[in-house]
Amino acid sequence: MNWIRSSLFALVVLIVTPPYVVFGWLTFFLPPDTRHRIISSWAHVVLWFVWHLLGIRYRVLGEENIPSRPVVVLSKHQSAWETMALQQIFPKLSFVLKKELLKVPFLGWGLAQLEMIAIDRSAGKDALEQVVDQGRDRLQDGYSIVVFPEGTRVPVGQARRYKLGGAWLATQTATPVIPVAHNAGEFWRRNAFLKKPGEITVSVGPVIETEGRTPQEVNQLAETWIEGEMHRLFPHHFEGN
Template sequence: MLALRSLLFAVFLVIVTPPCAILGILAFPLPSSVRRRIVASWAPLVMWFAWHLLGIRYRVIGRENIPAGSAVIVSKHQSAWETMALQVIFPPLCFVFKRELLKVPFFGWGLALTSGIAIDRGAAKDALTQVVEQGQARLAEGFWVVVFPEGTRVELGATRRYQPGGARLAQQAQVPVVPVAHNAGEFWRRDTWLKTPGEIIVSIGPAIAPGDMDANEINLAARNWIEAEMRRLFPHHYAATIPQAAAS
C-alpha cells in the first residue's frame, strides 16, 4: 500500500506540474503578482494530495511568532516537502535556490516565474552578493525570502555549517530573521521515492531582530535556536550522536 500510494503521488506530480508551468508561461504578459499566484497555486494543491493520498499531515507551532512585515526565513532543509509547505504557512515568499534547478523541465520553468533568487553555489562571494542585492529588492516588493543556510538537504540528525547569506541579507535590509525547525525528512526522505504517513511538526521560532548585531551573530542566533529546537522536538533523531558529544 505504501508503494502504491507513493507511485500514485508521483504520477499525480507528472500530470499536474506541466500544466501549472505552462499556464505561468502563458501568463507572462500579465503583472508579476498574477503570474506568481498562478504558479504558486501548485504548492497547496500538492500539499492537499500529500495529506489525503500519502497521509502526510502537518502541524504548526509558533504561528504567533510570524511578524507583520517582510522577513527572512532561515529554515532546516531535509526534503522537498518544506519548499511547498512554507509557501502555504507564510505570506507570499520567494526562495534562494541553486541555478541548476532552472534547467529542470516544467518545474524549473515555473520556478523562473516566482521571482526567486537563483545563485551559483560554486562562486561563494558572488553568490552572497546576489542573495543580498536581489533579496533586498524582493523584500522591498513585499516578499519574504526563504534561505536554507545549510545549502542542501541534510539527513535526519545531521547538521551542516550554516552559511551567512540569510543573516547578511537581514542585517543589510534591517528585517527580522524567522528561524524554522521541522522533521519533514522523517516521512519525506531525501534518498527514496517512498513517502511514509505521519505528522510533520513545523516549529516557528521568535523573530530575531538584527538591531546592532552583525551577520555572524544573527546567523549564530538562528542556528542555535533551530538546532536546539530540533533536539527538543525530535531527540530520537540525535540519539546516536549523544555519546560522542558527551565524550568530547
C-alpha cells in the same frame, strides 16, 4: 500500501506539473504578484495530495511568531516537502535557490517564472552580492525570503555548517529573521521515492532582530535556536549520535 501511495503521488505530480508550467507561460502579461499567486498555487494543489494521498499532515507551533511584514526565514532543510509547505505557512514567499535548478524540466521552468533568487554558488563572495541585490528588491516588493542556511537537504539527526548568506541578507537590509525547525525528513526522506504517512511538526521561532548585530551573530542565534528546537522536539532523531 506506501509503495502504492507513493507511486500514485508521483503520477499525480507528473500529470499536474506540465499544465501549470504552460499556464504560467501564458500569464506573462499579468502583474508579477498575480502571476506569483497563480503559479505558486501548484504547491497548494500538490500539498492536498500529500495530505490525502500520502497521509502526510502537519501542525505548526509558534504561528504567533509570524509577522505581517517581510522577513528572512532561515529554515531546516530535510526534504522537498518544506519547499511547498512553507508557502502555505508564510504569505508571499521567495526562495534563494541554486541557478542549476532552473534547468530542471518543468519544475525549473516553473520556478523561472516566479520571483525567486537564483544564485551561482560557485561565485564565492559574488554569490552573497547576488543574494543581497536580488533579495533587497524582493523584500521591497513585500516578499519574505526563505534561505536554507545548511545549503542542501540534510538527513534526519544530522546538521551541517550554517552558511552566512541568509544572515548577511538580513543584516544588510535591516530585515528581521525567523528561524524554523521541522521533522519533514522523518516521513519524506532526501531523494527517497517512498514516503511514509505521519504528522510533521513545524516550529516557528521568535523574531531575531538584526539591528546592531553582525551576520555572524544573527547566524549563530538562528542556528542555536533551530538545532536546540530539533533536539527538544525530536530527541529520537539523535539517539546514539
